Amino acid sequence: MSQAAADIAARLLAGETAAGARAIRWLDDRDPRGSEVLSAIYPHTGRIHVVGVTGPPGAGKSTMTDMLVAEWRARGRTVAVIAVDPSSPFTGGAILGDRVRMARHALDPGVFIRSLGTRGQAGGLSRSTHDAALVFDAMGFDVVIVETVGVGQDEIDVVNLAHTTVIAVVPGLGDEIQAVKAGLMEAGDVFVVNKADREGYEAAHRQMEMMLHLRALALPDAAWPVPLLRAVALTGQGGAEIIDAIEGHRAWLEEAGEFARRGALRAREQVAALLHEELRARALALTGDDIVAAVAARRLDPHTAARQIAASLTERNHPA
Amino acid sequence: MSQAAADIAARLLAGETAAGARAIRWLDDRDPRGSEVLSAIYPHTGRIHVVGVTGPPGAGKSTMTDMLVAEWRARGRTVAVIAVDPSSPFTGGAILGDRVRMARHALDPGVFIRSLGTRGQAGGLSRSTHDAALVFDAMGFDVVIVETVGVGQDEIDVVNLAHTTVIAVVPGLGDEIQAVKAGLMEAGDVFVVNKADREGYEAAHRQMEMMLHLRALALPDAAWPVPLLRAVALTGQGGAEIIDAIEGHRAWLEEAGEFARRGALRAREQVAALLHEELRARALALTGDDIVAAVAARRLDPHTAARQIAASLTERNHPA
Numbered sequence: 001m002s003q004a005a006a007d008i009a010a011r012l013l014a015g016e017t018a019a020g021a022r023a024i025r026w027l028d029d030r031d032p033r034g035s036e037v038l039s040a041i042y043p044h045t046g047r048i049h050v051v052g053v054t055g056p057p058g059a060g061k062s063t064m065t066d067m068l069v070a071e072w073r074a075r076g077r078t079v080a081v082i083a084v085d086p087s088s089p090f091t092g093g094a095i096l097g098d099r100v101r102m103a104r105h106a107l108d109p110g111v112f113i114r115s116l117g118t119r120g121q122a123g124g125l126s127r128s129t130h131d132a133a134l135v136f137d138a139m140g141f142d143v144v145i146v147e148t149v150g151v152g153q154d155e156i157d158v159v160n161l162a163h164t165t166v167i168a169v170v171p172g173l174g175d176e177i178q179a180v181k182a183g184l185m186e187a188g189d190v191f192v193v194n195k196a197d198r199e200g201y202e203a204a205h206r207q208m209e210m211m212l213h214l215r216a217l218a219l220p221d222a223a224w225p226v227p228l229l230r231a232v233a234l235t236g237q238g239g240a241e242i243i244d245a246i247e248g249h250r251a252w253l254e255e256a257g258e259f260a261r262r263g264a265l266r267a268r269e270q271v272a273a274l275l276h277e278e279l280r281a282r283a284l285a286l287t288g289d290d291i292v293a294a295v296a297a298r299r300l301d302p303h304t305a306a307r308q309i310a311a312s313l314t315e316r317n318h319p320a
Numbered sequence: 321m322s323q324a325a326a327d328i329a330a331r332l333l334a335g336e337t338a339a340g341a342r343a344i345r346w347l348d349d350r351d352p353r354g355s356e357v358l359s360a361i362y363p364h365t366g367r368i369h370v371v372g373v374t375g376p377p378g379a380g381k382s383t384m385t386d387m388l389v390a391e392w393r394a395r396g397r398t399v400a401v402i403a404v405d406p407s408s409p410f411t412g413g414a415i416l417g418d419r420v421r422m423a424r425h426a427l428d429p430g431v432f433i434r435s436l437g438t439r440g441q442a443g444g445l446s447r448s449t450h451d452a453a454l455v456f457d458a459m460g461f462d463v464v465i466v467e468t469v470g471v472g473q474d475e476i477d478v479v480n481l482a483h484t485t486v487i488a489v490v491p492g493l494g495d496e497i498q499a500v501k502a503g504l505m506e507a508g509d510v511f512v513v514n515k516a517d518r519e520g521y522e523a524a525h526r527q528m529e530m531m532l533h534l535r536a537l538a539l540p541d542a543a544w545p546v547p548l549l550r551a552v553a554l555t556g557q558g559g560a561e562i563i564d565a566i567e568g569h570r571a572w573l574e575e576a577g578e579f580a581r582r583g584a585l586r587a588r589e590q591v592a593a594l595l596h597e598e599l600r601a602r603a604l605a606l607t608g609d610d611i612v613a614a615v616a617a618r619r620l621d622p623h624t625a626a627r628q629i630a631a632s633l634t635e636r637n638h639p640a
Contacts, residue, residue: 035623042621057377130622264616271615272600274626279599280592282630295591296584301362302450303355306594310602313633 005036012037013044013138017112020139024114027131038131041138046263048080048137049250052162052187053147059168060194064233064242065147069105071239077143078110080136082129084148112136127273130161130266161266163259164249166190166242168231169208171200186215189224190245192238196230205230224252282313325356332357333364333458337432340459344434347451358451361458366583368400368457369570372482372507373467379488380514383553384562385467386424389431391559397463398430400456402449404468432456447597450481450590481586483579484569486510486562488551489528491520506535509544510565512558516550525550544572602633 001009008026011019023041026034053061053068065081072079105111116128129146136144146162167188191212193204208228216222227245231238253259291309294300321329328346331339343361346354373381373388385401392399425431436448449466456464466482487508511532513524528548536542547565551558573579611629614620 038623039621043618046618260616264612267615267622268612270622271612271625271629274622275629276596276600278626278630279633280596292584292588292591295587296580298363298366301359302587302590302594303358305591306598309591309595310598313599 001036001040002033005033006040008033009037009040012135013041015139017109020112020135021114023135024132027135028116028128034131038134042134045134045137048133048141049143049164049246050133050162050266051143051145051246052165053145053168054165055168055170055194059170060233061147061168064166064168064192064194064231065145066105067231067233067236067239068145068242068246069111070236071243072143073105073108073110075243078141080112080139080141080144081114082132082136082144082146083113083115084129084146112139112141126161127270127277130270130273133161160187160269162187163253163262164189164246166192166246168192168194169204170195171198171204186219189226189249190242191226191228192231192242193228194231194233196238197232201230223256224249321356321360322353325353326360328353329357329360332455333361335459337429340432340455341434343455344452347455348436348448354451358454362454365454365457368453368461369463369484370453370482370586371463371465371566372485373465373488374485375488375490375514379490380553381467381488384486384488384512384514384551385465387551387553387556387559388465388563388566389425390556391563392463393425393428393430395563398461400432400459400461400464401434402452402456402464402466403433403435404449404466432459432461446481447590447593450586450593453481480507480589482507483573483582484509484566486512486566488512488514489524490515491518491524506539509546509569510562511546511548512551512562513548514551514553516558517552521550543576544569599633 008019008022012023023034023037025031027038028034051068053065055061062083065083069079069081105113114132116132133144133146165187167190169191170193191208193201193208195201205228212226212228215226229238229241229245231242233239250259253262291300291305295302295305328339328342332343343354343357345351346357348354371388373385375381382403385403389399389401425433434452436452453464453466485507487510489511490513511528513521513528515521525548532546532548535546549558549561549565551562553559570579573582611620611625615622615625
């Protein structure tokens with residue numbers, strides 16, 4: 001391990017904010033020192049409570065995250081936030097607005113906020129988020145909130161890493177926007193109708209009740225009684241109840257042996273995501289332009305090409 | 321090749337709708353006969369014009385697709401539509417509504433509409449879409465429209481397969497929802513402000529003008545003069561101008577040698593996506609529970625685990 005990585009790992013384990021930020025940047029940039037730090041800190045991880053906050057655009061997720069941070073701080077817990085942001089530079093205004101709203105925590109060493117954008121590849125965001133959560137874990141944070149827009153496979157992959165997933169919806173969004181994917185619906189542990197002071201609250205509440213009813217029919221073995229709460233995150237209303245529900249879910253996870261089981265699932269997901277990236281890099285390097293040219297010229301079809309490359313990589317070592 | 325696959329390939333090449341539908345279902349289901357069909361038809365592909373239609377939720381993409389189909393049919397072109405639908409069963413109503421709206425083309429053999437949902441894995445949607453586009457290509461369709469919600473990495477991967485990408489926005493959506501990712505913004509070849517009869521059109525138009533100005537600064541070498549059009553897709557207004565712009569873009573692509581170049585890029589993307597899936601399946605089968613257990617128990621970190629597996633698969637055959 002390089003001296004720089006060893007130094008960052010030691011400072012990060014002592015809880016130093018700047019060292020944590022450096023490690024996350026290295027990991028996000030795929031700097032090899034990031035992997036070195038991660039190897040060093042990994043034995044010290046496994047305690048943090050990973051809480052996902054997701055929902056359709058406009059559901060007030062960042063305001064809700066802000067409220068949850070404030071409530072947890074009032075209870076003496078330290079909180080890290082990973083704001084997964086699939087938006088473009090063109091939305092700088094909105095993002096800046098969100099981050100400014102979070103600024104009331106800026107001087108609190110018990111709060112650490114980090115935004116991660118989508119990477120150029122499917123699965124890249126998932127890897128960066130996993131890695132950042134491990135860094136916060138090693139730094140000793142009690143909770144990490146992963147805040148993400150609930151649209152797209154990449155976001156579902158991110159939700160898969162949470163112990164507890166909070167799904168926020170709001171009154172008055174159209175069906176198309178309100179749409180919560182089946183995968184997310186099944187992943188939700190706590191549901192919140194945010195902006196509950198708005199017109200249409202009753203209808204939104206009924207819609208969610210119906211969805212949860214359908215879910216209960218689809219998942220008859222689910223033992224956790226999924227709560228449906230109301231909030232006005234902008235004024236802090238409902239925050240205590242949401243935290244109670246999240247903490248209750250964690251207690252339930254531990255009693256049911258689910259905390260460890262979800263950790264193991266996460267380990268598998270994370271190895272798979274990393275393996276993915278490793279293999280793609282190696283495979284594309286080995287593919288070469290000749291095969292691509294043959295496919296482009298219609299001399300070879302893409303399915304056969306992919307199978308040939310995969311076979312050349314794996315079969316001689318591992319005969320079936 | 322199995323007799324069933326040979327039969328479907330032959331009927332598909334003769335333009336038979338039912339055979340095309342069967343091939344797409346096999347490919348989407350990862351039925352091995354799908355790959356057999358694809359190998360047989362691949363030499364007959366490479367002519368279709370792949371047009372992506374994307375934008376934020378609520379931008380009226382399916383109405384716009386419907387309008388483009390009608391306009392192309394009026395010009396004597398055959399059109400296939402791949403509606404990429406990352407939504408859940410819970411939005412069944414909305415989707416049904418869209419498809420019913422498309423029903424006016426249902427009896428027209430020159431139109432073929434197929435919806436594809438997200439697969440369980442990142443990248444899976446991209447593969448299914450590529451495959452379906454090849455089937456339509458072999459069936460002799462002139463154009464295939466790939467309609468997708470412009471959010472999420474998976475959708476960007478889908479857009480990457482288009483020769484021409486149309487990006488739709490609408491007046492009056494909030495900043496967060498209006499957000500078009502940088503990747504999509506750069507991928508756009510034709511921009512449309514849809515629902516142009518709504519309040520806020522002028523502001524939306526100005527916002528897009530500004531974005532296109534920023535884009536021109538960021539991409540000084542881009543030679544195609546990106547048009548910004550207006551439409552009221554529900555009434556068909558603006559359809560002819562959009563088709564003119566798309567056809568103009570295709571002519572420009574061919575003149576500039578870009579049609580072949582984008583085809584080659586697509587070949588690379590497609591092989592990479594398929595290789596991805598092949599390798600993940602093989603690698604996870606070889607990973608085994610022991611490595612996952614070691615990672616879950618903190619005896620091995622995930623980065624090292626992934627590198628070790630990748631190395632065991634590839635390095636003995638291909639020493640660096």
